[in-house]
Amino acid sequence: MPKKHGAKATSAAAIGNAVRVKPGFVLSDVDPRSTPGYAGSKKDSVGAMDASRAEIDDLQERLYAGGRDGDGPSVLLVLQGMDTAGKGGILRHVVGAVDPQGVSIHAFKVPTKEEREHPFLWRIRKQLPPPGNIGVFDRSHYEDVLVVRVHDLVPPKVWRRRYAEINSFEESCNDKGIHLVKVMLHISPQEQRARLAERLDRPDKYWKFNPGDIDEREHWGDYQEAYQAVLDKTSTDENPWHVVPADHKWYARLAVHQLLLDKLRELHAPWPPADFDVAEQQERLAAT
Numbered sequence: 001m002p003k004k005h006g007a008k009a010t011s012a013a014a015i016g017n018a019v020r021v022k023p024g025f026v027l028s029d030v031d032p033r034s035t036p037g038y039a040g041s042k043k044d045s046v047g048a049m050d051a052s053r054a055e056i057d058d059l060q061e062r063l064y065a066g067g068r069d070g071d072g073p074s075v076l077l078v079l080q081g082m083d084t085a086g087k088g089g090i091l092r093h094v095v096g097a098v099d100p101q102g103v104s105i106h107a108f109k110v111p112t113k114e115e116r117e118h119p120f121l122w123r124i125r126k127q128l129p130p131p132g133n134i135g136v137f138d139r140s141h142y143e144d145v146l147v148v149r150v151h152d153l154v155p156p157k158v159w160r161r162r163y164a165e166i167n168s169f170e171e172s173c174n175d176k177g178i179h180l181v182k183v184m185l186h187i188s189p190q191e192q193r194a195r196l197a198e199r200l201d202r203p204d205k206y207w208k209f210n211p212g213d214i215d216e217r218e219h220w221g222d223y224q225e226a227y228q229a230v231l232d233k234t235s236t237d238e239n240p241w242h243v244v245p246a247d248h249k250w251y252a253r254l255a256v257h258q259l260l261l262d263k264l265r266e267l268h269a270p271w272p273p274a275d276f277d278v279a280e281q282q283e284r285l286a287a288t
């Protein structure tokens, strides 16, 4: 008899817990080709995302409505990963599927001269999502303990104290009603080579190729070490990290979709009550 896919087998509900970083987490133990918490296929994953799209829309609209008075919670998705890890695909397929009204995306590049003259969190604070919004950071304040650490861009005593600064900064975000979803997209060096090779093979992908990405491959081990330190020092009960295996793009997209859904469900913002007399307005409308 053909094996039937039951709802349980293809449910994405277990992904959040499966990818959450817990004490003693070891990055090198995670297989970038694995699909933790999910037993479905690529095709199932598309169906799973489609099935919860209406719910995400509803939850996002509630969040947005609740922020209209300048109060209420917001969500901040922090995306980190090695070059080619698939941040762009997440932005297009996951974030792109929610109503653009109420979504703000910011990509953090090499700091400008002006940004370098300020403390590292200065440019980050300016991009925090307002109440009711979903903010997305494509790279983030974590670059200041990743690329900066790997390339000795500041003395060790400076980057070492940043982990604690980041933790208290994120707590202050929580106090303002900003709920973080921190995601590291975890790819293998072999998959990165294949993705870079594809960019070099196809004229329609040349624009994505950056020769510097090949130089960065020399530092793969140092980056993994720097990521491990980030996960050890900044995955807290309030603001945990999620390590999402990303060699399979379809799984990474489903996982981030699910993490966003989980967070919106947790917030489940109530519809704001009317700040006018509904019956009176109905009567007025009927009279027109």
Ligand code: ATP
Binding pocket: 082, 083, 084, 085, 087, 088, 108, 109, 110, 111, 138, 139, 140, 143, 144, 147, 148, 153, 208, 210
């Ligand atoms: P893709 O992954 O899609 O190729 P990208 O995120 O690599 O895009 P780029 O403009 O190619 O985008 O790279 C941004 C660069 O900025 C990265 O190399 C990143 O390490 C660097 N960067 C970001 N923040 C900092 C920082 N605080 N200090 C130094 N470099 C930084």
